[in-house]
Amino acid sequence: MTYCVAMRLADGLVFASDSRTNAGVDHISTFRKMHVFEARDNRVLVILTAGNLATSQSVITLLRSRTHGGDGDHLLNVPTLYDAAELVGETLREVLHRDAQGQQQCQGVDFGCTMLLGGQIAGEEPRLFMLYPQGNFIEATSDTPYFQIGESKYGKPVIDRVVNYDTSLELAYQSALISFDSTMKSNLSVGMPLDLMVYRNDSLDASQRHRIDDSDAHFTTVRELWNQGIRDLIHRLPLPQLP
Amino acid sequence: MTYCVAMRLADGLVFASDSRTNAGVDHISTFRKMHVFEARDNRVLVILTAGNLATSQSVITLLRSRTHGGDGDHLLNVPTLYDAAELVGETLREVLHRDAQGQQQCQGVDFGCTMLLGGQIAGEEPRLFMLYPQGNFIEATSDTPYFQIGESKYGKPVIDRVVNYDTSLELAYQSALISFDSTMKSNLSVGMPLDLMVYRNDSLDASQRHRIDDSDAHFTTVRELWNQGIRDLIHRLPLPQLP
Numbered sequence: 001m002t003y004c005v006a007m008r009l010a011d012g013l014v015f016a017s018d019s020r021t022n023a024g025v026d027h028i029s030t031f032r033k034m035h036v037f038e039a040r041d042n043r044v045l046v047i048l049t050a051g052n053l054a055t056s057q058s059v060i061t062l063l064r065s066r067t068h069g070g071d072g073d074h075l076l077n078v079p080t081l082y083d084a085a086e087l088v089g090e091t092l093r094e095v096l097h098r099d100a101q102g103q104q105q106c107q108g109v110d111f112g113c114t115m116l117l118g119g120q121i122a123g124e125e126p127r128l129f130m131l132y133p134q135g136n137f138i139e140a141t142s143d144t145p146y147f148q149i150g151e152s153k154y155g156k157p158v159i160d161r162v163v164n165y166d167t168s169l170e171l172a173y174q175s176a177l178i179s180f181d182s183t184m185k186s187n188l189s190v191g192m193p194l195d196l197m198v199y200r201n202d203s204l205d206a207s208q209r210h211r212i213d214d215s216d217a218h219f220t221t222v223r224e225l226w227n228q229g230i231r232d233l234i235h236r237l238p239l240p241q242l243p
Numbered sequence: 244m245t246y247c248v249a250m251r252l253a254d255g256l257v258f259a260s261d262s263r264t265n266a267g268v269d270h271i272s273t274f275r276k277m278h279v280f281e282a283r284d285n286r287v288l289v290i291l292t293a294g295n296l297a298t299s300q301s302v303i304t305l306l307r308s309r310t311h312g313g314d315g316d317h318l319l320n321v322p323t324l325y326d327a328a329e330l331v332g333e334t335l336r337e338v339l340h341r342d343a344q345g346q347q348q349c350q351g352v353d354f355g356c357t358m359l360l361g362g363q364i365a366g367e368e369p370r371l372f373m374l375y376p377q378g379n380f381i382e383a384t385s386d387t388p389y390f391q392i393g394e395s396k397y398g399k400p401v402i403d404r405v406v407n408y409d410t411s412l413e414l415a416y417q418s419a420l421i422s423f424d425s426t427m428k429s430n431l432s433v434g435m436p437l438d439l440m441v442y443r444n445d446s447l448d449a450s451q452r453h454r455i456d457d458s459d460a461h462f463t464t465v466r467e468l469w470n471q472g473i474r475d476l477i478h479r480l481p482l483p484q485l486p
Binding site for chain 2: 155156160161186198208221226229237238239242
C-alpha cells in the first residue's frame with residue numbers, strides 16, 4: 001500500500017509520502033512516490049502517487065520524457081496548474097488504455113492509481129489537486145486544505161485535530177510526521193523512508209526536500225515524545241466511574 | 244458503517260460500539276449493535292455486530308428466540324464460549340443461506356457481517372472471539388488482546404499506543420472512548436450514541452453498561468481535554484528546521 005498527504009495552506013504547501021510498495025506481503029520493495037518537476041524561477045510541480053505501481057511509474061515516466069522535447073504540451077510548459085492536472089489525468093487514461101483496455105479493473109487486477117498534484121506556476125497562486133483513478137480531479141480550497149491518498153485513515157484524526165488553512169508550515173510538517181508515525185504503527189504496508197517537501201509561496205524553489213529514514217534524529221525524537229505524550233495525556237484525563 | 248471494539252484484558256473485558264447505520268448517506272438510522280445474553284450467576288455473552296444490518300439483525304433475533312425454548316443448543320446452554328462462537332457462526336451461515344444463497348455477495352449487495360463475541364461462562368476464563376463473514380472465527384490472546392470491526396482504522400493508533408493485556412479496565416475504557424472520538428471526528432458513518440460495557444473477571448454480571456449520548460458529561464469532558472491536549476502536545480514537540 002502507500003500513504004501520501006499534501007496540504008495547501010496560507011503560507012505554502014507541504015507534501016509527504018512513504019516509500020513502501022507491496023504485491024502481497026512477501027514482495028515488499030522501496031520506491032519513491034514523490035516526483036518533482038521544476039523549471040527554475042518558473043514552476044515547481046510535485047506529484048505523489050498511490051495505487052498500482054506499474055501504472056503510476058509509467059505515468060511519471062511518460063510525463064517526464066515528454067518534458068525533454070517535442071512541441072506538445074508537457075508539465076514544464078502548460079500555462080496553469082489546472083492544465084497540468086488535466087495533462088496528468090490524460091496520461092493516466094493513456095496508460096490504462098494501453099495496459100488495461102482503459103479499465104481500472106482488468107483480469108482481476110486493480111490497475112488504478114490516485115495522485116496528488118501540487119505546486120506553483122509563475123503568475124498563479126500555489127494550487128493542489130487530487131486525481132482519481134479515472135483521471136478526473138478536484139482542487140483543494142481553504143475549507144478543505146489537505147488531501148490524502150492510500151492508507152489514509154490511521155493518520156487522519158491527528159491532521160483533522162491540528163491542521164487548518166492558517167496552520168504554519170512548521171506545524172503542518174510536524175502533523176504530517178505524526179500522521180505517518182500513527183499509520184506506520186498500525187499498518188505494515190506503509191513504511192520508511194519518508195519523503196517530505198515544504199514549499200513556501202512564491203519561492204519557486206523545490207530544494208526543501210527531506211528524506212527521513214530510521215536514523216533521522218528529529219523524527220526519532222518526535223516519535224518518542226509523541227508516544228510518551230499520548231500515554232501521559234490519557235492518564236491525565238478524568239477517569240470514568242466504574243464499579 | 245459501524246465501529247466496534249472489544250478487549251480481553253487481564254482484569255476483564257471492555258466492549259464498545261456506535262449506533263449509526265446507513266444505506267447511503269441519505270438513509271441514516273440508529274440501531275444498537277451491542278447485544279447481551281445473560282443467565283444470572285452462569286454466563287454473560289456480548290455480541291457486537293458490523294456489516295449488513297438485515298443479516299446481523301436476523302442472526303441476533305434467531306439466536307435470542309432459540310434461547311426461549313426447544314431442546315437444541317442455544318447461547319444460554321452451550322457449555323463453552325468456543326461452542327457459542329461456533330453457534331453464532333452457524334447461525335450467520337444459516338441466514339446467508341436463506342437470504343443470499345449462502346454467498347456474502349449476492350445481486351451486487353454485500354450481505355456479509357462481522358461480529359465480536361465475548362464474555363464468560365461459569366467454569367471458564369473470560370474469552371473473546373472475532374467472527375468473519377464466513378462464520379469462522381479467531382480468539383483473542385494476551386499477545387493480541389483486542390479486536391475491532393467496521394471502520395477500525397481511524398481509532399486504531401491510539402489503542403495500539405495505550406492498550407496491552409495488562410492495561411487496567413478504566414484505562415482501556417478511556418482508550419475506547421478516545422478511539423471513538425477520533426473515528427467520529429474523521430468519519431461521518433460512525434455516530435452517537437455509543438454503547439459501552441465493562442465486564443470484570445468472574446463477576447458474571449452484565450450490569451455495567453453505559454449508553455453515551457451527546458449530553459454525557461464525562462465523555463464531553465474527555466473529548467475536549469483530549470483535543471486540547473493533542474494540540475498542546477504537538478506544539479511542545481521540537482520544531483523541524485525549515486528555511
